[in-house]
Amino acid sequence: xxLKLQREIKKKTVTYGITAVLLAVLFATIxxxxxxxxxxxxxxxxxxxxxxxxxxxxxxxxxxxxxKNFGEQYSSxxxxxxxxxxxxxxxxxxxxxxxxxxxxxxxADIVKTDRGYLYxxxxxxxxxxxxxxxxxxxxxxxxxxxxxxxxxIYVNGDKLAVLGKHFAPTGTYYTYAEEVSIKVYNISDKxxxxxxxxxxxxxxxxxxxxxGNYIYATANQLAVQSNNNKTDFVILPKISLGDTxxxxxxxxxxxxxxxxxxxxxxxxxxxxxxxxxxxxxxxxFLTGLTACMYVSQSNMYLAVPNTSIWLLSAEVSGTRDKTxxxxxxxxxxxxxxxxxxxxxxxxxxxxxxxxYNGFFRIATTKWTNDGSKNxxxxxxxxxxxxxxxxxxxxxxxxxxxxxxxxxxxCYLVTFxxxxxxxxxxxxIPTEPKELGRLKIPGFSGYLHPYDKNYxxxxxxxxxxxxxxxxxxxxxxxxxxxxxxxxxxxxWSDSTVLADHKAFLFDKSKQLLALPVSIS
Numbered sequence: 001x002x003l004k005l006q007r008e009i010k011k012k013t014v015t016y017g018i019t020a021v022l023l024a025v026l027f028a029t030i031x032x033x034x035x036x037x038x039x040x041x042x043x044x045x046x047x048x049x050x051x052x053x054x055x056x057x058x059x060x061x062x063x064x065x066x067x068k069n070f071g072e073q074y075s076s077x078x079x080x081x082x083x084x085x086x087x088x089x090x091x092x093x094x095x096x097x098x099x100x101x102x103x104x105x106x107x108a109d110i111v112k113t114d115r116g117y118l119y120x121x122x123x124x125x126x127x128x129x130x131x132x133x134x135x136x137x138x139x140x141x142x143x144x145x146x147x148x149x150x151x152x153i154y155v156n157g158d159k160l161a162v163l164g165k166h167f168a169p170t171g172t173y174y175t176y177a178e179e180v181s182i183k184v185y186n187i188s189d190k191x192x193x194x195x196x197x198x199x200x201x202x203x204x205x206x207x208x209x210x211x212g213n214y215i216y217a218t219a220n221q222l223a224v225q226s227n228n229n230k231t232d233f234v235i236l237p238k239i240s241l242g243d244t245x246x247x248x249x250x251x252x253x254x255x256x257x258x259x260x261x262x263x264x265x266x267x268x269x270x271x272x273x274x275x276x277x278x279x280x281x282x283x284x285f286l287t288g289l290t291a292c293m294y295v296s297q298s299n300m301y302l303a304v305p306n307t308s309i310w311l312l313s314a315e316v317s318g319t320r321d322k323t324x325x326x327x328x329x330x331x332x333x334x335x336x337x338x339x340x341x342x343x344x345x346x347x348x349x350x351x352x353x354x355x356y357n358g359f360f361r362i363a364t365t366k367w368t369n370d371g372s373k374n375x376x377x378x379x380x381x382x383x384x385x386x387x388x389x390x391x392x393x394x395x396x397x398x399x400x401x402x403x404x405x406x407x408x409x410c411y412l413v414t415f416x417x418x419x420x421x422x423x424x425x426x427x428i429p430t431e432p433k434e435l436g437r438l439k440i441p442g443f444s445g446y447l448h449p450y451d452k453n454y455x456x457x458x459x460x461x462x463x464x465x466x467x468x469x470x471x472x473x474x475x476x477x478x479x480x481x482x483x484x485x486x487x488x489x490x491w492s493d494s495t496v497l498a499d500h501k502a503f504l505f506d507k508s509k510q511l512l513a514l515p516v517s518i519s
């Protein structure tokens with residue numbers, strides 16, 4: 001049965017899941033009435049609230065119509081983003097965990113390990129396996145879900161949380177809306193998981209994290225939708241827990257008074273996965289589509305590009321080429337938006353952002369008529385810019401391909417024809433400065449720390465996958481510590497370049513594992 005499961009996983013191309021399975025083997029309903037509550041936040045400069053549903057509706061209509069006057073109607077699509085061992089069993093060996101950005105901030109994955117057990121997602125099914133000792137390996141149980149795609153999981157003690165997406169009827173004839181679901185199972189008996197919490201909210205999951213006992217998930221829902229008669233209407237976000245449905249009121253929704261061509265309701269929700277009786281809390285904003293998020297142990301940062309750049313003139317929008325940033329304070333069930341700000345340009349991914357010693361750092365690329373500009377900004381906790389640095393590229397169309405912040409340093413890779421690897425000093429937030437750079441062929445699309453003096457780079461050179469090791473001992477003159485390893489083929493690639501969770505590195509074992517595709 002294990003082999004059959006492995007074959008099924010391979011069909012889903014989750015080769016890094018197989019790697020985790022092999023490494024782990026080798027090295028190793030309570031029913032209740034539940035509600036939802038909004039945490040009442042303090043006033044944040046720049047954020048307003050609507051006085052009524054009518055004011056919300058008029059705001060959307062006025063600003064979208066204004067945007068249409070400056071171009072064709074905007075439309076685009078986005079994608080993405082245990083049981084105690086028996087007395088006679090051997091103690092499970094050390095095992096790998098999900099490759100995460102911030103220590104103590106877990107990220108959802110399709111494979112999780114927990115001592116001698118594995119939790120593996122395959123299509124819409126979660127398998128719970130006993131993986132150690134190897135001779136006792138077997139499938140203990142499986143959970144078949146209604147979710148049809150993009151299922152991810154967290155494991156926290158005796159609880160398994162499953163995040164998924166599905167389509168639900170809207171009540172309008174033959175129309176369906178996307179919903180995010182969060183299901184929590186008691187897995188104290190791994191042969192018989194019990195569903196203890198079932199929550200769903202409108203929209204598309206843009207990201208999630210788990211800190212301690214709490215999952216913080218963010219969903220985006222298109223604010224203005226159309227029915228079969230092409231009539232526009234506003235659907236407020238809804239949060240469902242079993243038979244209880246909570247509609248977020250217009251007076252709870254916070255916003256910035258900025259014109260845009262496409263508005264979304266962005267809802268951040270906190271769910272206690274250990275205490276099923278604790279009510280989830282939420283905070284809802286009217287924004288553009290959330291591009292990506294960075295989460296420290298105490299704050300969530302949402303990066304929202306202003307989509308009006310494509311149609312609105314700079315005079316009308318006043319925010320052209322901007323990314324809005326929201327800082328949401330996370331303290332167990334308390335979700336408080338404490339600051340809002342903006343920077344010029346657009347963010348590549350979560351690794352382009354970081355929080356350190358009371359400052360938020362972010363790297364962006366801005367497109368201009370003359371090419372592109374790459375910038376590093378440092379903001380205080382009020383999200384005011386206190387320092388910035390423009391990276392002088394070698395070519396007009398260079399953009400950021402990867403970034404990694406490590407304490408007082410930032411490492412950036414830009415690319416257009418050659419790969420400039422930048423070493424940047426950010427020890428003085430108000431005075432960031434470039435220390436050195438290295439020009440080499442190709443680019444690195446993912447950077448990972450080896451230690452304070454060496455950085456691993458995963459990227460491409462020509463059509464092939466390249467693994468590099470950068471020596472930054474001399475920050476003014478970074479070098480490649482060894483010749484890069486090229487996966488020679490007509491074409492080679494790795495999902496690590498799109499998903500950092502496919503990357504496994506264990507310095508103590510001198511082990512690096514990643515999936516490779518070869519043609």
